[in-house]
Amino acid sequence: MLTRRTPISIPDAQAKIANLPLKPQTEIIPTIEANHRVLAKPALASYDYPHFRRSGMDGYAILAEDDHDFPREFKVVGEVPAGATWDQPLQPGTTVRIMTGAAVPTEASKVIRIEKTRPSKDGKTVRMLTTESHSNITEIGTDFHAGDEVLATNQEINPGGIAALTAFGVEQVTVYQQPRIAILATGSELLQPGEPIETGKIYNSNGPMLKRLVEETGGIVDFEAQLPDEPEQLKDALEKVIQTHEIVITDGGVSVGDYDFIGDAARQADNLLFNKVKQRPGSVTTAFVQDGTFVMALSGNPGACFVGFYLYVEPLIRRYQHRPSRIKEVKGILAKPYTKTNGYDRVLRCTYEFKDGQFLVYPNGTDRSGSLANLQTTTCFCVIPHSEKPIALNAEVTTWLLPFKS
Amino acid sequence: MLTRRTPISIPDAQAKIANLPLKPQTEIIPTIEANHRVLAKPALASYDYPHFRRSGMDGYAILAEDDHDFPREFKVVGEVPAGATWDQPLQPGTTVRIMTGAAVPTEASKVIRIEKTRPSKDGKTVRMLTTESHSNITEIGTDFHAGDEVLATNQEINPGGIAALTAFGVEQVTVYQQPRIAILATGSELLQPGEPIETGKIYNSNGPMLKRLVEETGGIVDFEAQLPDEPEQLKDALEKVIQTHEIVITDGGVSVGDYDFIGDAARQADNLLFNKVKQRPGSVTTAFVQDGTFVMALSGNPGACFVGFYLYVEPLIRRYQHRPSRIKEVKGILAKPYTKTNGYDRVLRCTYEFKDGQFLVYPNGTDRSGSLANLQTTTCFCVIPHSEKPIALNAEVTTWLLPFKS
Numbered sequence: 005m006l007t008r009r010t011p012i013s014i015p016d017a018q019a020k021i022a023n024l025p026l027k028p029q030t031e032i033i034p035t036i037e038a039n040h041r042v043l044a045k046p047a048l049a050s051y052d053y054p055h056f057r058r059s060g061m062d063g064y065a066i067l068a069e070d071d072h073d074f075p076r077e078f079k080v081v082g083e084v085p086a087g088a089t090w091d092q093p094l095q096p097g098t099t100v101r102i103m104t105g106a107a108v109p110t111e112a113s114k115v116i117r118i119e120k121t122r123p124s125k126d127g128k129t130v131r132m133l134t135t136e137s138h139s140n141i142t143e144i145g146t147d148f149h150a151g152d153e154v155l156a157t158n159q160e161i162n163p164g165g166i167a168a169l170t171a172f173g174v175e176q177v178t179v180y181q182q183p184r185i186a187i188l189a190t191g192s193e194l195l196q197p198g199e200p201i202e203t204g205k206i207y208n209s210n211g212p213m214l215k216r217l218v219e220e221t222g223g224i225v226d227f228e229a230q231l232p233d234e235p236e237q238l239k240d241a242l243e244k245v246i247q248t249h250e251i252v253i254t255d256g257g258v259s260v261g262d263y264d265f266i267g268d269a270a271r272q273a274d275n276l277l278f279n280k281v282k283q284r285p286g287s288v289t290t291a292f293v294q295d296g297t298f299v300m301a302l303s304g305n306p307g308a309c310f311v312g313f314y315l316y317v318e319p320l321i322r323r324y325q326h327r328p329s330r331i332k333e334v335k336g337i338l339a340k341p342y343t344k345t346n347g348y349d350r351v352l353r354c355t356y357e358f359k360d361g362q363f364l365v366y367p368n369g370t371d372r373s374g375s376l377a378n379l380q381t382t383t384c385f386c387v388i389p390h391s392e393k394p395i396a397l398n399a400e401v402t403t404w405l406l407p408f409k410s
Numbered sequence: 411m412l413t414r415r416t417p418i419s420i421p422d423a424q425a426k427i428a429n430l431p432l433k434p435q436t437e438i439i440p441t442i443e444a445n446h447r448v449l450a451k452p453a454l455a456s457y458d459y460p461h462f463r464r465s466g467m468d469g470y471a472i473l474a475e476d477d478h479d480f481p482r483e484f485k486v487v488g489e490v491p492a493g494a495t496w497d498q499p500l501q502p503g504t505t506v507r508i509m510t511g512a513a514v515p516t517e518a519s520k521v522i523r524i525e526k527t528r529p530s531k532d533g534k535t536v537r538m539l540t541t542e543s544h545s546n547i548t549e550i551g552t553d554f555h556a557g558d559e560v561l562a563t564n565q566e567i568n569p570g571g572i573a574a575l576t577a578f579g580v581e582q583v584t585v586y587q588q589p590r591i592a593i594l595a596t597g598s599e600l601l602q603p604g605e606p607i608e609t610g611k612i613y614n615s616n617g618p619m620l621k622r623l624v625e626e627t628g629g630i631v632d633f634e635a636q637l638p639d640e641p642e643q644l645k646d647a648l649e650k651v652i653q654t655h656e657i658v659i660t661d662g663g664v665s666v667g668d669y670d671f672i673g674d675a676a677r678q679a680d681n682l683l684f685n686k687v688k689q690r691p692g693s694v695t696t697a698f699v700q701d702g703t704f705v706m707a708l709s710g711n712p713g714a715c716f717v718g719f720y721l722y723v724e725p726l727i728r729r730y731q732h733r734p735s736r737i738k739e740v741k742g743i744l745a746k747p748y749t750k751t752n753g754y755d756r757v758l759r760c761t762y763e764f765k766d767g768q769f770l771v772y773p774n775g776t777d778r779s780g781s782l783a784n785l786q787t788t789t790c791f792c793v794i795p796h797s798e799k800p801i802a803l804n805a806e807v808t809t810w811l812l813p814f815k816s
Contacts, residue, residue, distance in 0.1 A: 039622040040814070053783075056609045060780060085639060087599035089610040105599055105662075105710065105780075107610035147783040155786055157605075162814055163626070164785025167619035167712055171782055175603060176460055193493035193511055195580060203462045204495040204513035206577065213573035216445040220569070233491060256511075276454065304511065304575055361767060370553075374466060374511075376577055377459075377553040379570025408446065408568055 008236040009280035011287065014315065014349055014387070016128050020277040021291060021320055024298065028324050029181040035169045040222070043177035049152045050172055052145035056089075057108040061140045064099040064130055065090075065112035065122055074134045080127060082262065093308070099130060108141050115140040131228040148172075156325055171249055183324040185244035186227035187214050188313045190256040190265070192236060209376060210255040210302075210309045217313050220408055221330075223251065223321040233257065238265045246297040250324060253317060256304030258288040264320065266290060273299070282348045282390065285373030287313045306376035311351045312407060336365035336386050336403030343394040344371065350390075354380040365403050383409040413688035417693065420721065425725055427697060430704065434730050435587040436689075444567045446628070447585035448732040455558045456578055458551035462495075462513040467546045470505040470527055470536055471496075471518035480540045484694045486533060503534060514547050521546040538672045564732055568656070589730040592633035592634070592651035593620050596644060596662040596672070597710055600636050615782060616661040616708075616715045623719050626814055627736075629657070629727040639663065644671045652703040656730060657722060662710030664694040672696060672707040679705070688754040688796065691779030692718045705775035717757045717791060720812060742771035742792050742809030749800040750777065754797075759788040762809065766778055771809050787816040 030044040059065070064078065078099040084090045085368075090100050102108060102115055116132050117140060121132040147269050148154060154168050155161065161169075161177070189211035193204060201207070208230050215225045227245055231238050238257065257266040257358040260281075270279050275294035279291050285309030290301035298320065302312040309341065319329040336356060344350070354365045365386045369378040386401040393399075418426075436450040461572070470484065484505040490496045496506050496515040508514060508521055520542055528537045528679040554560060560574050561567065567575075567583070575583065595617035599610060607613075614636050621631045633651055637644050644663065651658050663672040664685075676685050679698035689697050692714030696707035704726065708718040742762060750756070760776045771792045775784040792807040801807075 036618050036621070039626065051607065054612075054780075055607060058623040058780065060778075086597050087610055087638070105597065105612075109705070135571040139579050140782055147781050148777075154783075159786065162786060163619045164716060164788060166622055167615040167716070167782050167785055170603075170618045171712075173601075173603070173607060173613050191492050191511065195579075197576075197579070201457065201461060204490075204493055206460075206511075206578050209573040211578040212576045213569045215442070216569040216572055220445065232493070274625060282600060305575075310573070340642075372466075372552075374460075374464065375547055375553050376570070376573050377560075379573055380565065380568060382570060389577070403615070 011280035045178040049148040058142040061117040063115040063117040068113035183250035186249045188254045192232040204361040221321045305373040330407035334404040336363040339364040340366040350388040417686035419718040451584040453561045455554040459554040463547040469521040469523040474519035501625040589656035592655040598638040627727045711779040736813035738811040742769040745770040746772040
């Protein structure tokens with residue numbers, strides 16, 4: 005059935021998704037697993053750090069009252085390797101040998117580094133040549149005091165943050181969840197991997213592509229299916245994954261033809277965001293919310309599917325995690341002719357170079373919706389505004405730099 | 411034993427590692443697992459793509475001899491959904507209904523899209539209002555001819571490349587291996603996770619930090635250990651992991667003190683690259699090759715360990731995978747005073763902003779080697795050259811922008 009649709013602009017479609025209220029969930033996970041996750045609660049220091057007076061050097065600890073008239077002889081009364089403590093009071097005229105990172109005796113005021121000393125052969129005495137301008141002791145609480153924020157809420161944890169957390173023995177952190185995402189590839193033309201190729205049939209390439217796009221964006225793909233154009237089967241699958249996922253991505257089944265199953269689901273949904281966008285490729289791109297789940301229906305055409313993911317899905321997956329989109333919008337210069345005109349804005353697959361302070365943008369081969377030859381090498385999109393006249397060479401064009409593509 | 415060392419400059423130390431001959435290994439892995447891996451052999455098209463004449467629209471297929479004098483009535487003799495074929499010869503005056511992506515009958519020259527047609531109520535005939543300026547048919551081999559390179563050697567596969575490979579049913583690809591890396595954290599002061607904190611002891615924070623740094627660089631950490639300062643135990647562990655790993659990273663045990671086990675191993679190694687670098691923090695940083703394995707001995711001080719990983723290990727891990735380093739060297743402007751002087755170049759933990767075409771660089775809190783408070787928020791390093799005078803404000807400084815840190 006041919007159903008009329010009301011197309012909206014690309015920015016309007018993006019805004020409808022950006023304005024969706026989200027309730028990001030949090031979870032408690034092991035600190036060691038939290039690299040690149042975003043903290044939902046601050047991590048506080050449970051004690052002063054360092055929690056003991058730590059020697060910054062290999063050397064000899066001395067009392068303040070002995071810190072004059074060098075060179076000077078000391079009696080060596082013991083040794084404090086890293087991990088050990090010295091539990092006897094340090095007496096005037098005596099010293100303990102101490103290692104970097106070891107606990108300095110309570111009474112000591114300074115560590116004379118080993119390079120400035122000459123121990124006797126039997127090790128029982130040491131001659132210290134000069135004093136030091138610094139104490140070479142890191143005092144208790146130099147880095148953090150108990151109760152200080154080690155990491156603040158909304159920070160994306162990185163390996164340096166993991167070091168700080170593990171230094172406090174913080175074994176778990178509260179972070180925003182990664183959204184769980186289902187991918188439904190539709191089309192009776194889709195072969196299963198390993199099936200022999202035949203006329204009219206193709207391998208499912210959008211499904212694997214979307215899976216990796218979602219994953220490198222931080223989403224979790226925990227359901228994938230490949231479904232024929234059978235209304236009942238598709239309806240059942242869609243209803244099921246809507247109950248169990250934050251986001252559902254479909255590809256195919258959104259054209260204007262007889263097999264517009266997803267289009268029907270969209271029209272009956274709780275909240276139809278849009279079912280036509282003034283864009284090429286992928287004007288049939290459809291988005292709706294059903295039972296609190298966001299459903300993104302992308303075109304089955306590889307080029308349109310690829311563009312649609314970046315324009316509409318990437319920012320949402322990132323927002324669930326409290327992370328900014330990795331797509332950078334810049335002003336580009338169209339540095340190679342593009343002459344086709346269109347009644348809709350065209351999102352053109354391109355490459356770019358940054359030269360003399362400008363992003364020079366080059367159309368990357370074909371602009372056909374069905375082509376997948378240029379997806380690997382495309383590093384940005386530029387927008388060719390709808391017009392009856394071809395765009396001028398060197399025109400300024402809105403450009404989106406894609407992540408992982410430099 | 412206090413052993414003399416000959417310090418070399420940071421660039422010289424980096425060059426020694428960059429010039430190490432590598433024999434990167436390749437492996438065959440499933441295409442779906444190959445995101446961000448680098449192809450070691452080109453992937454070739456096994457057949458023309460598309461391999462059948464594919465309709466780009468929902469519509470009606472017609473013969474060239476009927477493509478005139480519109481509007482025009484056709485008899486509808488059948489329907490070709492996606493995945494199906496039409497095996498009878500198409501006769502003049504007849505048409506088949508065809509879906510986007512479906513195989514166009516051999517004799518047909520054009521698909522008139524559905525929006526330009528008016529089917530009869532019983533569906534047995536269709537009135538076509540106008541012709542089309544394009545055929546709406548993607549001909550065989552439009553994207554690739556059999557034998558074409560789908561992806562070239564040395565390309566880092568991305569989701570778009572996975573789409574192209576799976577479209578050809580390419581289920582496996584030959585890629586460069588990720589190096590297998592062992593991490594040995596040393597020090598009798600290290601507690602196991604969960605052990606109660608006590609004076610003189612600390613939790614191992616460098617080990618977890620290094621693990622995540624290695625992993626986000628593309629290396630595989632498949633051995634981690636935390637070892638006390640016991641020469642025999644450390645020697646055994648080191649010898650074992652050298653036999654089974656491409657890279658070994660140690661932290662701690664490289665100071666000038668009595669417990670310089672790693673330093674001893676370095677001096678006895680097949681190829682000592684360096685055991686002292688004219689840098690702060692981390693002058694004791696040591697690198698050597700033993701039995702073909704690269705051993706990087708980083709300081710146990712968190713700040714020095716963090717700096718040392720980026721300066722010396724990250725580029726090597728990337729090179730094993732045939733991927734460029736993600737650390738970007740730029741010219742920065744020191745936009746906040748730094749007054750300390752040093753006999754060695756100082757690699758200062760900083761943040762930066764890009765403003766009016768310049769990278770403005772700000773020292774990020776403390777420069778103490780033992781501090782881990784600023785590792786999370788550090789986004790770049792700048793180099794303060796050794797000097798007897800403090801560096802001028804707004805001086806140009808070599809700056810390294812760190813990955814995953816924007």
